[in-house]
Amino acid sequence: MSQHQGTRAKDLFAALRNEIPEFAQAERDLGSRLVVAKNVIRLRIQRGYTQQRLAEELGVTQPRIAEIEGARANMKVDTLDRLARVFGVETSSLFKVEKKSTRRTAAYVSQPIKPAQVRERHEDWGVAPRSYAAATAGVEGT
Template sequence: MNVRKIIGWNLRKLRVEQGLSQERLALAAEVDRSYVGRVERGSENVTLDTLDALARVLGVPAAALLTEPPKGARQPSPLSSGRKSKAP
C-alpha cells in the first residue's frame, strides 16, 4: 500500500470512529471538504502542515496517520448519511 493510501485509510478510520463528517473535520482543520475526500481516497499529496492539522483535530499524533493498517484489514465504513437524529 502506498503512503497516500495509508494516510487516507487511517484518516477515514479515525474520522469515522469519532463520528466526524468530512465537512466538520475540514472546517476544524481549516481545509476544504473536497480536499479531505481526496486525501481519504489517496489521490492527494498531503503536506506535513496539513497532516499535522488533521491529526490535531483528531487528537492523535501525526505519526498515527502514517501507520500501515494490518494485513487483511477492511476499509473503514463510511458514516451514515443525513443528519443525526435529535435526542428526545
C-alpha cells in the same frame, strides 16, 4: 488460471500484482497516501465526523477531505500535523498500518471476491487491467 479457485483475498491480490503490472504500479504509486487515507477515514468515522465537519476543523474544503480520503492528495507536513491535532493522535500514527483482528480478517477473507469488486478497486485506483477474465479465472463467485 484455475489456480485462483478458492483463493483468499491476500493471495488473490498477490496474484493480481504479479499478473497485472498496472495493478502493482498503482499500489506503489499510492504508497503512504493509501495508508494515510485509510487512517483518516477510520479516525473520522470513529469520532463521528462528517467530511464537512472535518474540513471545517482542519480549515480546508470538503472536496479536499475527499481527495485525502481517496488517496489522491499530496499533503504538506503542516496538513498532516493539523490532521493529527484534530484527531488527537501523533502525526506518525497516520502512517501506521492498522492491524485488524484475526476474527474479522478470517471472516473477510473466507468470503469469495467477485470480479466486479476487483474492477471497482481498479477503477478507484485508475488502473485498467488488460484482462479481468484472465486475472479472475476460477475465482469463487465469478
